[in-house]
């Protein structure tokens with residue numbers, strides 16, 4: 398499932414590729430996930446120019462010149478492919494099966510297309526007035542963004558006092574508190590800060606709060622710069638997988654030696670998800 402770094406990768410790439418382009422068409426064979434409807438999206442975007450792109454939590458927002466915005470959520474298996482006449486027949490687009498589940502296509506006046514590939518079909522596309530983006534229920538419910546400057550050690554400390562009477566592993570996944578930390582990056586951030594996932598949030602010391610804040614920023618920032626990772630099927634707008642995998646310290650490494658101390662990495666269940674940690678480096 399795409400997490401913050403993967404979505405940030407898409408938003409950054411779309412900003413470089415789409416700004417200034419004029420939308421002329423929209424096609425979909427999965428109307429159930431187009432809001433208000435495919436026809437309304439087609440009518441609402443024709444002739445509009447892309448002014449900018451931004452990320453809100455895991456939502457991709459494409460702002461248009463007509464005071465409307467496209468809001469896109471990739472959900473489980475969605476990704477956006479940007480195709481031009483030059484790259485349309487590239488191997489990534491024609492041979493990688495994960496890029497072959499196209500359900501929505503935006504067309505630009507220069508014949509390039511933005512195509513939404515989504516094997517599981519949970520992803521959605523929505524056209525709203527730009528002034529209403531922040532009021533969408535799934536956006537207004539989000540806590541402070543994990544990469545924003547608002548997330549300081551002091552802020553985290555206060556949040557832990559108020560809402561930290563649960564494991565720090567659970568706390569980090571609660572998107573209404575801090576938005577953007579998913580299953581992969583919580584394991585990595587806790588490893589880098591030396592905190593076990595099953596510690597109660599309120600027990601973190603002030604130095605640990607500072608370490609964790611830095612670790613969250615470091616792991617999400619680094620992953621965003623490397624195009625995220627493709628745990629399964631994420632692809633960037635060129636149809637290529639992320640390159641962060643080799644930087645993982647603990648996630649998915651059960652039974653392997655810790656890169657810092659050689660202790661065997663362990664896994665525990667937390668809620669429905671697995672969390673990975675080093676019993677020596679994390680206390």
Ligand SMILES: [Zn+2]
Nearest residue numbers: 655658675678
């Ligand atoms: Zn270790």
